[in-house]
Amino acid sequence: MKKKGPAIVVDAGDLMWKSKTLDASRVAQQRVKGRLQYEAFAHSGIDAMVLGDADLALGLAWIGQQVREFDLPYVATNFTCDGIPMPTHRVVKAGDLSVGVLG
Numbered sequence: 001m002k003k004k005g006p007a008i009v010v011d012a013g014d015l016m017w018k019s020k021t022l023d024a025s026r027v028a029q030q031r032v033k034g035r036l037q038y039e040a041f042a043h044s045g046i047d048a049m050v051l052g053d054a055d056l057a058l059g060l061a062w063i064g065q066q067v068r069e070f071d072l073p074y075v076a077t078n079f080t081c082d083g084i085p086m087p088t089h090r091v092v093k094a095g096d097l098s099v100g101v102l103g
Helices: 024-044 053-058 060-070
Strands: 089-094 097-102
Touching (some): 024 053, 024 060
Antiparallel strands (some): 089 097
């Protein structure tokens, strides 16, 4: 997409899971899948990401590990995550424009 012209790529949340609940027997499998998704996003050049409430089904501590390891560009405007680097906003360049992204 970015090769075609100025663009900003964001993820609006609920990437890891689509429901607020996750059966305990499925957590390990979903974390393996989620880790692969995070690794792909880290290599994709994504500009900003936000957590959806369903993502939290995999555990905030686990998400924090992934954010730190893959240096994921999460933003969190309306809440804080202890020890997880999620600034309130990011400013992203798209061609001649600077765009503020809030989450």
